Amino acid sequence: MKRGHRTGKPKGGYPRLYGRHAVTAALANPDRTIRKIWGTREVINALELPPMLPIVYSDVADMGRMVPHDAPHQGIVAEVEPLEDIWLGDVLEDGAETQRPILVLDQVTDPHNVGAIFRSAAAFDALAIVTQDRHSPPESGVLARAASGALEIMPWVRVVNLARALDEIAEAGYWRIGLDGDASDSLSKALEGSAKVALVLGAEGDGLRHNSMVHCDMVAKLPISPRMESLNVSNAAAIALYAATNR
Numbered sequence: 001m002k003r004g005h006r007t008g009k010p011k012g013g014y015p016r017l018y019g020r021h022a023v024t025a026a027l028a029n030p031d032r033t034i035r036k037i038w039g040t041r042e043v044i045n046a047l048e049l050p051p052m053l054p055i056v057y058s059d060v061a062d063m064g065r066m067v068p069h070d071a072p073h074q075g076i077v078a079e080v081e082p083l084e085d086i087w088l089g090d091v092l093e094d095g096a097e098t099q100r101p102i103l104v105l106d107q108v109t110d111p112h113n114v115g116a117i118f119r120s121a122a123a124f125d126a127l128a129i130v131t132q133d134r135h136s137p138p139e140s141g142v143l144a145r146a147a148s149g150a151l152e153i154m155p156w157v158r159v160v161n162l163a164r165a166l167d168e169i170a171e172a173g174y175w176r177i178g179l180d181g182d183a184s185d186s187l188s189k190a191l192e193g194s195a196k197v198a199l200v201l202g203a204e205g206d207g208l209r210h211n212s213m214v215h216c217d218m219v220a221k222l223p224i225s226p227r228m229e230s231l232n233v234s235n236a237a238a239i240a241l242y243a244a245t246n247r
Contacts (some may be wrong), residue, residue: 014079014081015082015141016078016079017078018066018067018073018077018141018144019072019145020075021149026080026144026152027050033080033081034053034078034079035078035079035080036053036054036055036078037054037055037079038076038078039055039076039077040059040076042075043075043076058077063077068141080139083156085158086128086155086157088157088159089168091127095127099196100126101126101244101245102174103117103121103199103241104130104166104198104200105130106132106162106203106209107135107202107203107206108136108201108233111140111146112142112143112234113146113233114131114143115142115148116234116238117233117234118143118146119148120234120238122147122150124242124244126241129154129155130158130159130162130198131158131159131162132158132161133158162211162215163212166198166200172196175190175195175196176215177191177194177197178200178201178202178219179200179201179219179236180202180207180219180220181207181221181222181229182221183219183220184221185218185221186220186221187222187243199237199241200212201233201240203233204232
């Protein structure tokens with residue numbers, strides 16, 4: 001898949017990934033550049049690391065100061081370069097002959113939720129995740145750990161204008177389904193007869209913005225018990241993906 005080019009040090013510094021799943025997935029990703037690794041001698045010796053990669057043997061306490069408070073680094077931290085940009089047009093072209101769903105996230109900014117959504121998207125073989133560049137979390141150790149390796153294998157398309165991206169997705173033959181708890185139709189009804197779908201989810205609390213709703217072909221809900229007002233957005237994404245891929 002074609003990627004754009006990023007130059008220079010990213011604002012806020014290079015991401016640091018931690019935890020064995022996140023780091024080993026990054027090492028296995030040919031599109032990921034690893035700048036440096038810190039680890040305990042036991043963990044480092046258990047990994048097959050590329051030659052010439054800068055390695056610093058560190059103790060658990062030192063690495064604990066390199067990651068968010070109480071983050072379970074499991075004895076391994078990697079400083080990486082951000083993945084290069086993926087263009088929406090290339091993703092749509094690559095998926096032209098498939099019925100794999102696309103996930104569109106409308107200003108979902110919590111890295112734990114986004115990471116969990118990456119994990120579900122990879123589990124259900126989604127084509128890509130699309131977010132608005134300025135209203136989504138950056139690559140980080142928190143997101144990568146929640147994704148449990150899926151950050152390295154799930155295409156992430158960051159766009160400037162989400163409404164324009166939804167129009168482009170529609171032009172590629174996708175039925176755009178926005179998820180909203182107040183919708184009158186269920187997701188199962190929205191999926192009837194639709195071959196290729198894009199599932200559009202909004203942030204917890206605010207939900208889908210009006211401008212995103214009007215760029216959907218249909219707005220639907222996940223039927224849940226009246227005892228609960230809503231689902232966590234990552235749980236909703238997993239259920240919607242399951243429904244979309246098991247029709």
